[in-house]
Amino acid sequence: MTGDRTRTGDGPHVLYVHFDGLGPATTERYEALLALLTDITPVVQALPPDAALADVRGALRYFGRDAAELAQLVRLRALALHGTDCTVGVAASPLLARMAAQAGEPGQVREVRPEETAAFLDRRPVAALHGVGPATARTLCAYGLDSVGRLAAAPPATLQRILGAAPGRRLHERARGIDPTPVTPTAPPRSATAEHRFERDELDAAHRRSTLLALADDLGFRLRAEGQVARALTLTVRYADRSATTRTRTLSEPTAHTPALAAAAYALHDALGLQRARVRGVALRAEELTAAELAARQLSFDVREEKARRAEAAADRARRRFGTAAVRPAGSSPPRAA
Incomplete structure (x- = not known):
């Protein structure tokens, strides 16, 4: 055992657990894996569709193990009970735990201790810092701030001039490993996911958009x-380097209408500025689902929209009868097989 480490409040106590190999149709298994985590600690934050944060500070003394050993226990139980391997990052904050999990090959436990934080962050590319998307990374690299170490060494005022006051200050703190964000216990929200993994790195924005349209159409039909x-x-x-960017947009009104979902997906995609990004896969998740009859819908006097909804209903009937591939929206392309 590690003795005092299990009683150190500022030592590694946060696990970022990525359940490897989960797809959009594995909601039940995801919930079972979350239950496995809650058997160890009640402080579990769901990050659907395939990850979770767990604060094991209160479990260290009970199990007589340190956080890294508890992470190995999670991997063992997930494999034995559910046939699912895990990649687990272990650190003193959600930021560092997430980055530790993404820093190498899947199916491992990687720990970043407090005394190792500066060295671990120093050699990481700036795009690996959680919260830095491709557009922000390009901006920072244009100023020579291409590593987390250089970002941490830059004067805070410089970052605030480049990115704005609040984002610059927040990014400077993250580059030094400062992340006061707590792990907030949450159940997985009611959601539905559609995703696609490209057979090769996808550089064509037009093909990514057509894939998003197909995913939005799949989501809309299911909803x-x-x-x-x-x-x-x-x-x-x-992305090809195993990093990922996630963005969420609240819809103007609750909907399952494919054009509305596709428009939101396009807006999210275009806002990322992925001109040269090597995209490995994309996923859409419909959030905060509610019964259609309970949701208010603004009446429309646009004849074209009403015709589109009638055509959508007809297409749904055809799919139920002949299969989901029977009808596809114009402009979509079946995603290339992964």
Whole structure:
């Protein structure tokens, strides 16, 4: 055992657990894996569709193990009970735990101790810092701030001039490993996900948009079939270096209408500025689902919209009868097989 380390409040006590190999149709298994975590600690924050944060500070003394050993226990139980491997980052904050998990090959436990924080962050590319998307990374690299170490060494005033006061200050703190964000216990929200992994790094923005349209159409059909509407839409873009960017947009009104979902997906995608990004996969998640009959919908006097909804209903009937591939929206392309 590690003795005093299990009683050190500022030592590693946060686990970022990524459940490897989960897809959009594995909600039940994801919830079972979350239950496995709650058997160790009640402080579990769901990060659907395939990850979670766990604060194990209160479990260290009970189990007589340090955080890294508890992470190994999580991996062992997930494999034995659910046939699912995990990649686990262990650190003193959610930021460092997440980055530790993403710093190497899947299926490992990687720990960053407080005394190792500066060295760990110093050699990481700036794009690996959680919260830095491709557009922000390009801006920082244009100023020579291409590593987390250089970002940490830059004067805070410089970052505030480049990025703005609040984002610059927040990024400077993260570059030094400062992350006061607590792990907030949450259950997985009611959501539905559609995702696609490209067979090769996708550089073509037009093909990414056509794939997003196909995913939005799949989500819309599933929601309409279940009598559900979404209040928000989340886009996750995964890159060749195994990093990812996630953005969420609240919809103007709860909807399961494919054009509305696709428009939100396009806006999220275009805002990322992925001109040269090597995209490995994209996922859309419809959030905050509620029953369609309980959601208020603004009446429309646009004849074209009403025709589009009638055509959508007809297409849904055809899909239920002949299969989901029977009808596709114009402009979408079946995602290339992964």
